[in-house]
Amino acid sequence: MPLTSRKTSPRARWLRSAVLVAASAGLVAATLPPPPPLGIGDPLFPHLGNPGYDVRSYDIGLTYSGRNTEPLAAVTRISALATADLERINLDFTHGEVSAVTVGGDDADFATSGEDLVITPAHAVEEGDALEIAVTHTSDPRGSAGTGGWVRTGDGLAMANQADAAHRVFPSNDHPADKAYFTFRITAPSTLTAVANGLPAGRAENGATTTWTYRTAHPMATELAQVSIGRSTVVHRTGPHGLPVRDVVPTADRELLEPWLKRTPAHMEWMERQVGRYPFETYGVLVADAVTGFQLETQTLSLFERRLLTEPGYPEWYVDSIMVHELAHQWFGNSVSPRTWSDLWLNEGHASWYEALYAEEVGKQSLERRMKAAYAASDGWRAAGGPPAAPEPPSPGQKISLFRPVVYDGSALVLYALRQEIGRDAFQSLQRRWVSEHRDASSTTADFIALASQIAERDLSAFFAGWLYAEKTPAMPGHPDWSSRAPQPASAAKPG
Numbered sequence: 001m002p003l004t005s006r007k008t009s010p011r012a013r014w015l016r017s018a019v020l021v022a023a024s025a026g027l028v029a030a031t032l033p034p035p036p037p038l039g040i041g042d043p044l045f046p047h048l049g050n051p052g053y054d055v056r057s058y059d060i061g062l063t064y065s066g067r068n069t070e071p072l073a074a075v076t077r078i079s080a081l082a083t084a085d086l087e088r089i090n091l092d093f094t095h096g097e098v099s100a101v102t103v104g105g106d107d108a109d110f111a112t113s114g115e116d117l118v119i120t121p122a123h124a125v126e127e128g129d130a131l132e133i134a135v136t137h138t139s140d141p142r143g144s145a146g147t148g149g150w151v152r153t154g155d156g157l158a159m160a161n162q163a164d165a166a167h168r169v170f171p172s173n174d175h176p177a178d179k180a181y182f183t184f185r186i187t188a189p190s191t192l193t194a195v196a197n198g199l200p201a202g203r204a205e206n207g208a209t210t211t212w213t214y215r216t217a218h219p220m221a222t223e224l225a226q227v228s229i230g231r232s233t234v235v236h237r238t239g240p241h242g243l244p245v246r247d248v249v250p251t252a253d254r255e256l257l258e259p260w261l262k263r264t265p266a267h268m269e270w271m272e273r274q275v276g277r278y279p280f281e282t283y284g285v286l287v288a289d290a291v292t293g294f295q296l297e298t299q300t301l302s303l304f305e306r307r308l309l310t311e312p313g314y315p316e317w318y319v320d321s322i323m324v325h326e327l328a329h330q331w332f333g334n335s336v337s338p339r340t341w342s343d344l345w346l347n348e349g350h351a352s353w354y355e356a357l358y359a360e361e362v363g364k365q366s367l368e369r370r371m372k373a374a375y376a377a378s379d380g381w382r383a384a385g386g387p388p389a390a391p392e393p394p395s396p397g398q399k400i401s402l403f404r405p406v407v408y409d410g411s412a413l414v415l416y417a418l419r420q421e422i423g424r425d426a427f428q429s430l431q432r433r434w435v436s437e438h439r440d441a442s443s444t445t446a447d448f449i450a451l452a453s454q455i456a457e458r459d460l461s462a463f464f465a466g467w468l469y470a471e472k473t474p475a476m477p478g479h480p481d482w483s484s485r486a487p488q489p490a491s492a493a494k495p496g
Helices: 010-023 026-030 251-261 264-275 306-310 316-328 341-361 367-385 409-422 424-437 445-456 461-469
Strands: 053-063 072-082 089-092 098-103 109-113 116-120 130-139 149-152 157-160 181-189 193-196 199-206 209-215 227-230 232-238 244-250 285-288 302-305 336-338 441-443
Touching: 089 130, 098 109, 098 116, 157 302, 181 193, 181 227, 193 209, 193 232, 193 244, 232 251, 232 264, 244 251, 244 264, 251 285, 251 306, 264 316, 264 341, 264 424, 285 306, 302 306, 302 316, 306 316, 316 341, 336 341, 341 367, 341 409, 341 445, 367 409, 409 424, 409 445, 409 461, 424 445, 445 461
Parallel strands: 053 181, 244 285, 285 302, 336 441
Antiparallel strands: 053 072, 072 130, 089 116, 098 130, 109 116, 149 157, 157 227, 181 209, 193 227, 199 209, 232 244
16 A cells, blocks of 8 residues: 655655765765664664554464475565655564565665664655555574574474564564554465464365465454464364463374363353453463473463463462463453553553462462462572562663563562552452553553542552662561561562
8 A cells, every 4th residue: 555645745855866966875874874763762672672663463474384494485464654755764673585576566675773674765754654565585483592573383383482582583663652453474384283362263174285375353453473383283262251262282293181171161250250251262271392491472362381270290289370460461461561561560460460370269279378488588589680660671682581570570579569459349440440541542550549549538659669679678558577588689580
């Protein structure tokens, strides 16, 4: 689709002239350094995301050869709205080769700079223009598993894009502040099964290959994208209110995993009693034959390591509560996404809270004992990684180190303190209103503080200043005897 037609402004004429001048000076331009990578200024990932446009939808086509050691052929189509005049359009993308780019159907020049794909369109872009961008590229599953993106499984591929690795798979505005609708079109050998976020939207047999199409009904952050390709079985069942629930499991493990899979509808009913109706069009568990060190709340299809559900050493209550943790993220982190990565505590603190609450109610594991232990460790966690809402940046070359204990039980501890401060009824109302009023949005810590203050009918700014931003953990309301130990080195946790 061409760019929106509109009357040419002096600014547009200047930009078009600049494009023509640049095109006529190829030898000079060839000697210039590439344009710099951009970013939206996230405190923890300053080069992540890009200013100047709002993505409305992604249409991602992937062709898989059947070998997870080879790059996939891909075409990513992006529909967006320009929010500023743009001489260039930056996308986050790395770990793939780009062979062609079009903007509005016209060929565009492109270059790489850092982890950005920098596009120079043939025609000027003005604020308010509709953008249709198509990038023909490869998507490479090889490389260190610790960097995220594709996860190579025993029989194919899955994705683990948190926090900043979706652009290792497809070009994007890779930041949760810019959520969009997704369509996936996955072509793979017909002996394999492909599944992605959302609901099926068609399947076409092409002889030796099959193309599977999936589409989301709600906007999604790029870090929550999921594509599974492998020798899988899709197990269907019904959740609350007739919701379609589908699990994706290695075919050989279908019967072995059923005792865990059949628990999901009851988990969903429990979560709905806590915070209200499930926010998406479907849900399910994706079991990957891979060692990742974490589970991950990819939207509508949470990723689990096979070993968590098959090894006998884990207590039943523990596995159950971890399944609830990832389910809780569908409300906290997926439906309501963080505006910046410093707001991560809102995701992990809430998911850890409901994990702990479920463990108490169903597994008879004391919530108060867990929170007292977290309080004892809290000063050490803050010293090692910063307070919950002002975490230190991840270690160089170890971006996953952002997921420290302070954003898990250290942040659930904030919610426990808040419930102690405002009472159970007000706390329950806050939780329900938060996920209802901010559904399908990206929201901030300030938004949460404002809503909590409104519900409590008093200003809670000072309370949250201590619990979210202070170097030392404040006194626990109702438990003046609780104390925190001297700081000790803390090990990094993992996404989930």
